[in-house]
Amino acid sequence: MPVSGEVVEVNQELSESPEVVNKDPYGQAWMVKLKISDSTEVDSLMTASEYKEYLNNNT
Secondary structure (H helix, E strand, O other): OOOOOEEEEOOHHHHHHHHHHHHHHOOOHHHEEEEOOHHHHHHOOHHHHHHHHHHHOOO
């Protein structure tokens, strides 16, 4: 994980229906819930648009 913390929940439904990841990635297809240790680490994460730009420039 790009941030430190503790996994507090895992979406077990994905093991039964992995296709949900493609159908509803921002809704029912969440993978884990985290208790973040240091919230300032989130500031260094890329946004979706930043990541898309990164992929376009580095592939």
